[in-house]
Amino acid sequence: MIRVLVVDDEALVRSGLRMILEAADEVVVVAEARDGRDAIAAVGRHRPDVVLMDVRMPELDGVRAAEEIGRAQAPPRVVMLTTFDLDEYVHAALRAGAVGFLLKDTPPRDLVAAVRTVAAGNAMLAPEVTRRLISSFANRGASRAEAARERLRVLTGREREVVSAVARGLSNAEIGRELTMSEATVKAHVSRSLAKLGLDNRVQAAILVHDADLT
Structure with missing residues (x-):
């Protein structure tokens, strides 16, 4: 079973992601968090395999939370979520240790496939938008x-x-x-x-x- 933590400051987004993920076989959402601080605490409590986390959140954004989560022993795989396909914060998150990112309008089937991909130890590099982001922000x-x-x-x-x-x-x-x-x-x-x-x-x-x- 793949254990997932969903992190977003909008309750409606969290609910939608939970519904999509839990409709899939062998995927369970073990917790939700509304910002980076909650996410760090939830990782310690629930030990998820994968964290789906929004980039822009109040209190503590996804980039800084990814950095902190990455310092944990046997950290989960972090995938950033964003509304924007070219978001400078996402590139910073990749350098902080996140294994990829998805747009929030990613089709449900692709979202589930992404969770399975990163849980298996692979990076989210296949989608065209990820390659474009890396290319655009590598400077x-x-x-x-x-x-x-x-x-x-x-x-x-x-x-x-x-x-x-x-x-x-x-x-x-x-x-x-x-x-x-x-x-x-x-x-x-x-x-x-x-x-x-x-x-x-x-x-x-x-x-x-x-x-x-x-x-």
Whole structure:
């Protein structure tokens, strides 16, 4: 069962998300929270697998809450929710450790699929809007691109191929088919690459690749 915490300052939005998620098999909403402070407390109480959290909220916004939640032991996977497809706060949240974001008008089927995707350990990079956001806010100046390329030089050629595929939004299975390797081998390459780069998750690796202008 995938345990989900829904965070939004509007009760109607929370209710709608709960209804969509609980209509799906093997998904349960364990709690709701109305702002970032409530979300942090709810994570401690309910230990959800996934947190769906609005970016803009009173008291404590989603970005700062994501940063705090990320410091917890075995933190849940955080997906940001926003009304805007190009929201500067979302890029900040990705850098803070969130694994992706969704628009609030995402179709119910896609919302459920997103929850299952991140619960399985993958990042929300496949939707076109996520790729557009990363590309728009990565701010790839010449010096930033060179710095990113320098960081990526610690990787082997195969590891660079894998993280480049991650940046294109491919799952481990898809990367395995493209590069002719087992899914377990892909997962090992991703883990080693993240460790070498000092990164926490696939989204941060994707941003680094975009910064390097290698996609």
